[in-house]
Amino acid sequence: MTVSSSLGTSEAIHHNLLRVVEDLCQQTSNQNSHYEQLSNMYTVFVESNLAKPLSGALTLEVSPTETAQDVVNNFLLSLQREDGIPGLAIFDKNHRKLDWDTTLESQGILEGSKLYISYDSQLHIRPVHIAVVGIITVIISSILLIAASVLFGATGGDIPFDYGIVIDAGSTHTEIFLYQWSGSKQLGTGKVHQKSFCKNDEGIADVPDPDTIVACVRNVTNSLPSDKSISPVLYLGATGGMRLLNMSSSMDSDLILMALKYALSTTPVDVRSVGIIPGKIEGLYSWITTNFLTETIQQEKILDTYGALDLGGASTQYAYALDINSTKNYSDATLLKLYGHEYYVRSESFLCFGLSKAMDRNQALIFMDQNEILDPCLPLGYSAKKKAKSFFQNPCVYNEYFAKWLREHPKEDEKIVITGDGNYPRCQKYVQKLIDEENCKISGFPECLHKANITHHNDRYMAFASFYHIVTYLNGSGSLEKFIAETKEFCNLTWDQVKERSHSKGELSHLLTYCFGAVYVTELLVSNYGFNYVSWRSISFKNRIKGADVGWSLGYMINATNAIPEESPTPPVISLTVFVPLCILCSILILAAVMLLRKTLRFITHKKYYVLADF
Incomplete structure (x- = not known):
């Protein structure tokens, strides 16, 4: 037991001695390697193409085993910049970019080589690029914002x-x-x-x-x-x-x-x-x-409003507003x-007192008053035939007295010859009889015209339809005296003279009624409606006003x-739910781009370049 224990202890001491010897040999080897490395150091010239304060040129002692990254870090340390700057690269004199983690020796960098530090164009975006992007963003966002505003504000809201x-x-x-x-x-x-x-x-x-x-x-x-x-x-x-x-x-x-x-x-x-x-x-x-x-x-x-005076073919109307x-x-x-x-x-x-029907009734009264049908309101020399049947079928003419007259005279299917006399005083006499309410009732007509002094209810009137055509043709719109004088002259014209004044067949048919019409207008407005030589001037004879028919x-x-319900405004091209988010997005983009441009401009002013990560 004792021998064995002694042997074990001796082996342990021997093993420890071997380890100590190995450590001393390793330290000696490292020291030799370090001295060998120091003996292999050589000089390179490094120049920076960066803006101040990173610009300049230095001479550095480097080892062949150092990498391109070591050279850049040593250069920055010499400028008292311990923090690295992303995006840098180092190039040889042939503008060949050195591999970042490969030794200088393996990349052919020898004694006296000249190296250049710059930004890696493949990884870096310069401020000018950022400025361009910012400007484009502002322009596009502004155009989009303006277009959206126009489409929303200018295209919508129209009332059809x-x-x-x-x-x-x-x-x-x-x-x-x-x-x-x-x-x-x-x-x-x-x-x-x-x-x-x-x-x-x-x-x-x-x-x-x-x-x-x-x-x-x-x-x-x-x-x-x-x-x-x-x-x-x-x-x-x-x-x-x-x-x-x-x-x-x-x-x-x-x-x-x-x-x-x-x-x-x-x-x-x-x-x-x-x-x-x-x-x-x-x-x-x-x-x-x-x-x-x-x-x-x-x-x-x-x-103050106008009263209205209308003379149609079958009826005549007046209207005015009460105070x-x-x-x-x-x-x-x-x-x-x-x-x-x-x-x-x-x-x-007043039905049956329009110009056409009043003339029919006036002729019926003439027929009943004389044996021959001689119309003083038609021009001298005029002659025409008219079927008696047309009087039978005319409710403005037909009554029991006229029916009796027709039974004693021409038959219903016969024609009545109407001859013009061109006599103003006699025409006026028959027209006065025509519009007389009492005589109308005696004659048995169901529709009669009664007097209505309307001049007391309105200070001014507008007369249109046949009122306008007859009065303006005879130049009587400004003066009752002139209108009556022109009426007398026109009623005394012969049929040939009337035809000379006509330019067409349609106009001639109207002119044929103008003698009766002028006398009728005068008696209607003066005798029944109460106008006189003074108040006549308060009547405006119009047919069209501002391009519209009266x-x-x-x-x-x-x-x-x-x-009729009001129309709703037309919707804009883009709705409010689209317009508001679009405006917010454009505003954010414009604001961000402006801030980016301001910062870039400030950096450019100080002549500094920064990589995209700095922003």
Whole structure:
């Protein structure tokens, strides 16, 4: 046991001695290696292409076993920069980039080699690149922001136009008007403007052919924008001629209106109403038209309005607004709500006292008063034949006394010869008899004209339709004296002289009625309505104002807009839910790019380059 223990101890001491010897040999080897390395050191010249304070040139002692990274770190240490700068690279004199982790010796760097420190173009983005990116970002974001603002602010919010068609189906003609107004309206009422017009020189009561009216409707709708969603509302109002037909044959008038309604439904319109309008309502609509075109009902406060005087072919109307501050009884007036104001308008219509029907009745009175049919209101030398049947079928002429006269004279299917006499005093005498209410009732006519002194209710009036055509033709709009003088001269013209004044067949047919018409207008306005030589000057004779026809149809459309809902504004090209996030994104990009540019500019001013990671 003792021997064995001694042997074990001896082996352990021997092993420790071997280790000590090995350590001493290793230290000697390292020292020799270090001395060998020091003996192999050589000099290289390093130049920096960086901006100050990293620029300059140094001579460094390097070992062949050092790497390119060691050279750069030693260079920075010599400049007292212990922290590394990312993105640097080192190049030889041939501009060859040295491998970062490979020894100098293996890359051919020898004594006296010249090396250059710079940024690695493959890894580094210079401030100029950052500036370009920032500028491009600002430009693109700004353009996008401006475009979004324009698309949202300038393209949306438009109020589309509404469109409507009114057909004035009169006794002697049919007129089709296309109107437009802004869908926003003014205090509930549309500011209506005439856009297109078509006319047919026949009344629907005489020629119940819907084809010409349908053709006119298609003609005016051709001027609409090419938007298939546009479907103008359409109203047809039949006036005096159809009122008379309804009196004599309600079945015929109903059939005509039904045929028209069906035919109009085939056109690209929204047919709202096809019917006969009462004469009183026709007068009200004429009043609206008159005061709309003269801009007396579109104001913030109520202004003095015009009265309206209408002379059609089968009826005549007047209308005026009552003074709302007076204590008058409004029971016979109609309340109109227009552009935020209320107006009480009184209107009256006289059927059978339009120009055409009044002339028919005047001739009937002449026939009943004499054995020969000699009309003093027609020019001397004029002669024509007229079927007696036309008088039988005319409700404005036919009564029991006239029927008795016809039974004693020509038969219904015979023709009556009408001869002109051209006598102003006798023409005036018959016209005065025609408009006399008492004589009208004695003669047995159901429709009579009574006196209504309307000059006390309104200071100014607008006269249109046949009032305008007759008075302006005879240059009597400014003076009653001149109008009467011109009427006397015209009534004394012969038929040949009248034809010389005519330029067309249509004009000649009108001129044939102007002697009677002028006398009739004078007696109607002076004897029945109360105008005189002074108040005559308060009448404005107009047919068109600001490109729109004066008549009841425009007033009808204006009043109808009260019941038509307002249009909603059109949406913008881009919605609010897209516009707001887009604005926020563009603003963030612009702000970030501006901050980047400011920092880059500050660095460039101090002549420093930094890598992208520094930002």
